[in-house]
Amino acid sequence: MSVSSASLFLQPYFRQCPSLSPSGLSFFCPLSSFHISVASGPTTATNKPAAAVTCCVSSSQQFESHVSVVNGNIDNRISERDEIRLGLPSKGRMAADTLDLLKLSNLEVWFQRPKDIVRKLLSGDLDLGIVGLDTVSEFGQVRAEGNEDLIIVHDALDYGDCRLSLAIPKYGIFENINSLRELAQMPQWTAEKPLRVATGFTYLGPKFMKDNGLKHAVFSTADGALEAAPAMGIADAILDLVSSGTTLRENNLKEIEGGVVLESQAVLVASRKSLIRRKGVLDATHEILERLEAHLRASGQFTVTANMRGNSAEEVAERILSQTSFSGLQGPTVSPVFCKRDGKVTADYYAIVICVPKKALYKSVQQLRAIGGSGVLISPLTYIFDEETPRWRELLSNLGL
Secondary structure (H helix, E strand, C coil): CCHHHHHHHHHHHEECCCCCCCCCCCCCCCCCEEEEEEECCCECCCCCECCEEEEEEECHHHHCCCCCEECCEECCCCCCCCCCEEEEECCCHHHHHHHHHHHCCCCEEEEECHHHHHHHHHHCCCCEEEEEHHHHHHHCHHHHHCCCCEEEEECCCCCCCEEEEEEEECCHHHCCCCEHHHHHCCCCCCCCCCEEEEECCCCHHHHHHHHCCCCCEEEEECCCCCCCHHHHCCCCEEEEEECCCHHHHHCCEEEEEEEEEEEECEEEEEEHHHHHHCCCHHHHHHHHHHHHHHHHHHCCEEEEEEEEECCCHHHHHHHHHCCHHHCCCCCCEEEEEEEEECCEEEEEEEEEEEEEEHHHHHHHHHHHHHCCEEEEEEEECCCCCCCCCHHHHHHHHHHCC
């Protein structure tokens, strides 16, 4: 999702910045940054939440990180500010899928390029961020040199799935090459004529090749679509992110055995210094982590409610548990449905509530009907809060708290 499309999504909630023209929002260019402050208020008379999203746009010069370099190392002194900043990708599917996080807390949300999120976490300009693991591994590589300021709080947000993979042509000298080992053993690669690899991953790429014994390889830095590079003769192979592999096949390229550098998906990353030193960041992280876990747990789950005639709650429960798909989280909830009959309050029916996965939804409805269920209501689940997530305890342990 682009910056402009994100603005359209949030347009009903925009409050113009005083510095901007009253005629509307303007977006400068892909290198521009903009941020959104979310503040929720009481419900209005129209039953709409009085939430306001303040959006400010500025050129990249105004948002330069206040970070100094001393003897080649980043000076990670924490910047002076009160707000908590969360960085989200400014485009792509990950941006669309993470826009819902705007509803979580009173956070200041900054839409940035993924690599800039990592850099600004390191510099202290952001406190939290959601990016792909590939981006953290590529641009947060200073961790390998003893800097542990980046902490992966949640390593499996279950979207943005892809893999960083080496791909070679299906034709020519590569026609019968199907593994990284075979590629490394090709006699064509020498110090004078190394394997040429086009990639945007200039840290992970060389490290992967060195670790796997391919000594003669050179890397050309490139962004965007790399698939045409071998056909154009400017590279022998590419190292890029792959999801379905369709684009590779369309360009007559193939992945090879052992050529996957990294399996990636969206992760929640935090600045260690912010978690320890900045007021409110640890609590905000706890809330986001709990909600993410609860949302992931509820993904694809539905609440099914139905009425069932019976002599007792135990009898109804026995009928329900005779069906294997009705086990629910811990078991079905059965409660009496009271009605007045002949001047007396009776409970001829019982309401049952179960949780079932989407793939078993229709089968569950059929089984409920078969054992006497009626008035079946179905609603999707947004959150399932269980016991406190182990990831929170791991984070506290990592911080020495």
